[in-house]
Amino acid sequence: MGGYLRTTILLAAMTAIFVAAGAAIGGQGGALVALAIAAGMNLFAWWSSDRAVLRMEHAEPVGPAEAPELHAMTARLAANAGLPMPALYLVHDDQPNAFATGRSPSNAAVAVTTGLLRSLPEREVAGVIAHELAHIRNHDTLVMTIAATLAGGIGMLAQFGGLFARGRGDNGRSNPLGIIGVLLAVIVAPLAAMIVQMAVSRTREFEADRIGAEIAGDPLGLAGALLRLEQGRDVPNHYATPATAHLFIVNPFAGGLSRLFSTHPATSDRVAALEAMAGARSAPRGNPWGR
Template identity: 45%
Template sequence: MWQNIKTTLLLALLDALFLIVGGLIGRGTGLIVAAVIALAVNGIAYWKSDAIAVRAARAVEVTPEQAPELHQMVAELAAAAGMTKPRVYISDDPSPNAFATGRNPEHAAVCCTTGILNLCSAREMRGVLSHELSHVRNRDILTASTAATLALGISIIAQIAQFSLFFFGNEEESAGQVLVTLLVAFLAAPAAAIIQLAISRSREYEADHDGAVLSHDPLALADALRKLEARTAQVPMQVAPALAPLYIVNPFGNRRASLAALFSTHPPLEERVARLERMAQGR
């Protein structure tokens, strides 16, 4: 529940930042241009999220005959969650990871790498898939797309402002006004990115919780996460950074530095495991 409230507050903060930045430096036309471009880019990504993600992962859809255990597990969990069974894909990648995507449960896909299928036990895979199906049931792709739209809009406005100041400076503006515009232009995009990544981390915590409830086995997911982090550190994935938030663990390996944590797509694994262990103990 708290993570949902946190996500709502962070989205509201992004909304406010978009309006503030637009009001300060967007100058009407720039604000409209940024909004239209951001909506168009992320609208396409939202409606085609499943196809884009599986294609980028070089994943292949598999039939129940080709992967019977995986299909059975997905079907059982989808039924328990009261949702349509997603399409099942496998990506030929030695790095262990998994993701689910799709704008709603009726247009969803779940993808596992060969690395995770070879590494995790059936019990651990059930925990991983419960986490991924929770992302779909919670419509996290919609949340991520909304955050990405706002963040991209802020970035576009900031770039328009920088371009205008350097090439079409207004002589009527005071030095103070120019300085404020420059500060906002340069700081707005990083601030929006930090908020967007905080939303991503919040949704991971929520999917951990809901996945553990769905599987009735929080420790299965905790054990899987430990294995995935250790192996991913040895065999990182070769994927586009934009796709990193989709995966259950950071495909490039987890960072522990406090400053780097602000720019991480995933929460610290130690905290995720600790929360799952508290769930198992009924706390």
């Protein structure tokens, strides 16, 4: 499925959730208001969500003077991938992680945490960068960034619904579902948004792992990085939110319900696929014994 078709489906699904939550909170009037807000957010998400996500994660641009080795590595990998050089950003966070954003390869950005640069060897950093470049080449970053923006909006609408439930004075007369509808919006809307994120995220990670390993020419380097990043999830991430968790190469949240509602496949499955890929690359072609 093409990147733009996936984006259209995502926009439609998130908009439907948004409007349904508005209807549950405020009836027909709430649905119309939510539809108007969703239309504005869709336009914003299409044109500006990449910059919004970078601001949400407190990412700072980093130039070749500040990080010459990272820039040289990324330029080499981007050339391998047939992509223009993306903008590089640094997130001052101890948890090792990374993400990519941007609606097209020509305005894409890759952000890495300071924890990643400190804790991973060069070979594994290259694997992570190549994985993010694979997302850019597949136009996944557009889908992922829009999902983050709209999921955040749905979360804000749910919070408004909670305040509305506590402060309303009409006893639910403006909404045929009454207080039950408000509670459904508060509980169900963010859950539905999370399920949509999961649906569009999990299969993309396996594909980005495969293509990233080809870009770097080193499946085991990426496999080692994933294992190290999985261990690093115990370090708190100060900027990620449930709405942006699917952007990262590994889920930044560990424990609790994060495993049940994870936007990523199990790291062990991803590593196994990369190890199998490495084995296939190194296996001899044909049977020299003729059997």
